[in-house]
Amino acid sequence: MSMVSQLPPYSGVMTLHAATTPKNGAVYTRRWVAETILDLVGYTVDAPLEEWRIVEPAAGDGSFLVPMLDRLIARARNRNISLRSLVDAVCAWDIDPGNAATCRQIVVDALLKAGADQDVSSLIAGTWIQCGDYLLAEPEPADVVVGNPPYIRWDDLGDQRAALYRATCRTIRGRGDIYLGFWEKALESLRPGGRAGFICADRWMRNSYGADLRAMVGNGFDVEAVWTMHDVDAFHEKVMAYPAITVIGRATGRAPVVVSTTSEFGEAESRQAARFTLGSAESGSGEGWRGHRLDHWYTGRGLWPSAAPDTLALLDSLADLPTLEESGCRIGIGLASGCDARFVVDDVPEVELDRLLPMTMGSDLNGTLHWGGHYLVNPWGPDGRLVDLDAYPLLRKWLDVPEVRNRFVSRKQPQNWFRTIDKVIPGLTSREKLLIADMRPRLSPYLETGEAYPHHNVYWITSDRWDLEVLGGLLLSDIASAFVEAYCVRMAGGTLRLQAQYLRTIRVPLSDTISGGDANALRESFRSRDREKASRVAHDLYGVS
Structure with a gap:
């Protein structure tokens, strides 16, 4: 047999x-x-x-x-x-x-x-x-x-x-x-x-x-x-x-x-x-x-776009421009805990205060960025390593519950049972970053000025080369949207999966090729959430009608 x-x-x-x-x-x-x-x-x-x-x-x-x-x-x-x-x-x-x-x-x-x-x-x-x-x-x-x-x-x-x-x-x-x-x-x-x-x-x-x-x-x-x-x-x-x-x-x-x-x-x-x-x-x-x-x-092996021929022709015509990452950006996703009921709180628990890290949720990004008062109960130290629970007895007490202990990540690494699925990336909290919430009807970047860490359903972009408000204006444009909408998975009702793999398909001009006047216009468009103005400037920068 x-x-x-x-x-x-x-x-x-x-x-x-x-x-x-x-x-x-x-x-x-x-x-x-x-x-x-x-x-x-x-x-x-x-x-x-x-x-x-x-x-x-x-x-x-x-x-x-x-x-x-x-x-x-x-x-x-x-x-x-x-x-x-x-x-x-x-x-x-x-x-x-x-x-x-x-x-x-x-x-x-x-x-x-x-x-x-x-x-x-x-x-x-x-x-x-x-x-x-x-x-x-x-x-x-x-x-x-x-x-x-x-x-x-x-x-x-x-x-x-x-x-x-x-x-x-x-x-x-x-x-x-x-x-x-x-x-x-x-x-x-x-x-x-x-x-x-x-x-x-x-x-x-x-x-x-x-x-x-x-x-x-x-x-x-x-x-x-x-x-x-x-x-x-x-x-x-x-x-x-x-x-x-x-x-x-x-x-x-x-x-x-x-x-x-x-x-x-x-x-x-x-x-x-x-x-x-x-x-x-x-x-x-x-x-x-x-x-x-x-x-x-x-x-x-690349993703297959899906769009009308004129949109596909537009994307093909821009194929020689650098992607966001090639232009000097880093793209990532926020932290997954494996047990948000214990790790992500809006009612401050009895833990050591330095274990509370402000966290930006997807719900905070809605027309404006408004922090909703959530914190990560943070088991990670500034060096990227797990803290010593002997030094944090209140943290141990708060996390030492079955719903944390029984997670797959806890059972896989029993010695590190109190870890979150993802690490807190050292330095990311204090950096300026563009935040983009997943599962939205269109691409909408927001500037976070370095005060909170992003949650798992929020994607982030950092850069040492870009003025992030200028880049944010460019991402508000219909050209950036055309890239994402052609490549991304579209959910019921037209909701877009705005994941990192789709953000990486966006192609942009190099930041140092953008004139001062265009940069100011994009910055103003981003601050006022003016998509039409951002699109007009982007069309000139990309050289498309």
Whole structure:
């Protein structure tokens, strides 16, 4: 018996993040979404489907299998092709025996209805439907791979399966979602001219854990379509996720198309968007959608921007300018404690006064910077080392509680059980710094004059070269916003994840190339929060209209 066959089933199978799910955790795709993906990958009755091999890595309830069957059987009927000859035309996987049995019955019923006898129908169903783990199976060449890869939480995998996945799929990094592995396996299996089309979360395009997969795509593959569908009713269950339909081909040479959608987008609108995607027009739009055809996609491990062609062209034109860090800035995130209930307080506890460090919270940044009275109960000394608790008995008493002792970081380092997850960086408190709160509708920098330490949901920028008010004015501009909004993850309702990795994409002129007059104008714009004025000055500095 193989190691794989002895693995226990994981309990956390989820296709995307489900707000409400059936007991098996799966959230299934609506028929029109599956039909759209089949259209985009070219799996239509006028294609030589009998010569192709189509693979579905996670068949589930047959959401993709049923329209695949309809098209394949229609092709066979129109061309007088023997159904028995189609025995190698389909391969559908599912790790759940119940799902596999359901899919086999779907195939048998469809073939019987199409005129095949019971023996042929059972033979084909048994050949097509494989009960097993697609990620751990031996790859077979495919012309088309389609589906809705499962999202599975790492905590639900078990150490043995997680280790096997990491050993098998080189693109799964850190705690990156396992749908990265489904993309990797699908792309590796494609024959020249083949296509993979999935609906799944698009986070890998704009997060560090997707770097290896992005690099793989840029080496011999073509991104043909990315339809962002965050607010679309694409599944049979309500989900809290950020899905996109993405089609990637092996050396197909097709120009990439990006489509943005709203909650009004549905079956009828998908047919319009598909006609645009498969056509040649540079742009198209309809109820609930807008699309653009680009002249190139992105290579390497960097984040993939998502924006209208004119914005992408603007960003490309500024690619020779230095990034914030290259211009002399340092970017970081505030402190995570692992137990804010004990470490971050607004009601001063009975601890030694020199263990209280003023802390800036995200809620303090709202139109102006107004300190809300929070303190970090600080276990770190000015040298960056943990203090001696024997010298601070009140600190010991305050922190020596189960919620602090039971944190992962405390159990991992029992001798330093009272530490925060992150260290207090020596000298950061007293430095002037620009602060940017995460999860906001737009990029909004604030100047902190060196009196408080930033909390975990606040990002900071320091510099020895920049006047931070001048830089703050530049970051208020629509050009800085264009960089961040093109690269960052956008949450429900348009909220932006303003993380360090996205701030690092902003390109700026060198500080010593900015004239005194422009510097004064940016400084004034920052102080008055005048975004329009800041944008006008920035356009002149960047040389764009």
